[in-house]
């Protein structure tokens with residue numbers, strides 16, 4: 352259509368003078384690239400966990416919770432592009448990163464028919480105060496991109512975070528677990544009855560956050576739970 356062609360020409364013109372940077376490496380994006388450049392997409396360390404049921408994330412979470420699939424797009428490495436990308440995502444007001452990564456990962460899941468493995472996507476909730484400060488829940492943005500491409504509904508308000516947890520880095524593993532129990536709750540548990548849920552988070556480090564959410568979902572009637580994150584640390 353003439354109108355969309357005109358818009359495209361205008362956008363090309365604008366990007367000639369104001370090139371958008373890749374949010375992982377900072378180089379200018381070229382036409383057809385969105386948010387992350389092709390080089391970064393190829394060079395960031397992708398785990399391919401979705402095609403490996405015995406993957407390290409699955410193994411380590413399965414000790415603690417019964418899960419069907421555990422997946423991560425990237426392996427997190429400090430000082431690398433993944434770290435830079437996640438920093439932009441969490442602290443520099445770039446919600447589009449989560450949406451784009453959700454879409455990209457959904458395409459990979461569709462290739463192996465995993466789009467038929469879930470009935471609902473639920474992001475790990477952010478405490479309302481933190482969400483107000485950041486402007487968005489980063490896990491919900493990842494869920495949104497996945498949902499759109501997989502054609503599976505996601506709900507951003509079913510799970511709630513009842514209290515804000517202080518920074519966890521200096522706590523022991525036991526303290527951390529105690530600290531997490533009772534943090535999450537569920538609105539309208541009737542909605543998840545019989546639903547195979549894909550729980551999503553941005554980064555999985557110790558796993559204690561997803562574990563706490565998983566316990567709530569499984570106790571409240573979810574028959575089968577899977578987990579996906581953007582990066583495994």
Ligand SMILES: [Zn+2]
Pocket residue numbers: 373374375376377378387388389390391392
């Ligand atoms: Zn790049």
